[in-house]
Amino acid sequence: AAVRPQVRARRPWSRSPLAPNDDVEPSLSTMIDFDVHYPKLLDDTFDIPNAALPDILKVIRLNLETGFAMEEDISRHRRQLPTLYPEEKPAERHYSDIDQYYITFARLFRQLAESNAKAARREYKSWDVSNRFFSALRIWALADARVVPAHEVGSIIRTLSRDEFWNPHFSRELLWAVRSRWPAILRPDRLAIEQKILRGRARFRYETMRD
Numbered sequence: 001a002a003v004r005p006q007v008r009a010r011r012p013w014s015r016s017p018l019a020p021n022d023d024v025e026p027s028l029s030t031m032i033d034f035d036v037h038y039p040k041l042l043d044d045t046f047d048i049p050n051a052a053l054p055d056i057l058k059v060i061r062l063n064l065e066t067g068f069a070m071e072e073d074i075s076r077h078r079r080q081l082p083t084l085y086p087e088e089k090p091a092e093r094h095y096s097d098i099d100q101y102y103i104t105f106a107r108l109f110r111q112l113a114e115s116n117a118k119a120a121r122r123e124y125k126s127w128d129v130s131n132r133f134f135s136a137l138r139i140w141a142l143a144d145a146r147v148v149p150a151h152e153v154g155s156i157i158r159t160l161s162r163d164e165f166w167n168p169h170f171s172r173e174l175l176w177a178v179r180s181r182w183p184a185i186l187r188p189d190r191l192a193i194e195q196k197i198l199r200g201r202a203r204f205r206y207e208t209m210r211d
Helices: 050-074 097-115 117-125 132-141 150-158 168-184 187-199
Strands: 006-010 033-037
Touching: 033 050, 050 097, 050 117, 050 132, 097 117, 097 132, 132 168, 150 168, 150 187
Parallel strands: none
Antiparallel strands: 006 033
16 A cells, blocks of 8 residues: 555645635635655665566556556646656656656566566556556567567557557657567568558648648
8 A cells, every 4th residue: 555656635836825706616626736646666676586576566557557547537737758768868867756656667577577578478468558657668568579479569560540659658669669679570560660650640730741
């Protein structure tokens, strides 16, 4: 329970307290801001025995599912998840509590794939990709041949919708997956992926062909 996401309420920082007004029906959103808080998980993931990883990942997965459900209910704004392929630059990075929770899950999953590929495959297959955490994690996992076979990689990428294929939330993960697995992807799948690239993303509402 100590590492489960929690709903937190606070006074809105962007609005001043309002005096009572009989002509205006008060709303909860004008008085309280709700947010989902993700507790800190671990300081050092390498201290975890490999044999315990499947159970630990299951617990964290269920917590991410709970947190996502909470976000769907109460959050108006969602921060973009951090890339799991950060650029190698000397600049200091700041990760929020949700970022750290997400990154820790990915690190533990990578550790499981290195120690027990079959267990990592089972964990991967349990992900609900309608959940924003796991839609991004699935694309990231495609780069790992220990977890996802080449024929499946090609099938998943070619069947992504146009919006999913060009989704900026996991564009680096998709790029790395395509780059690392390209030689092993079946030719029909490669051709279909090439067509997606040539077609490009959908135009924005006020964007012209010249733009």
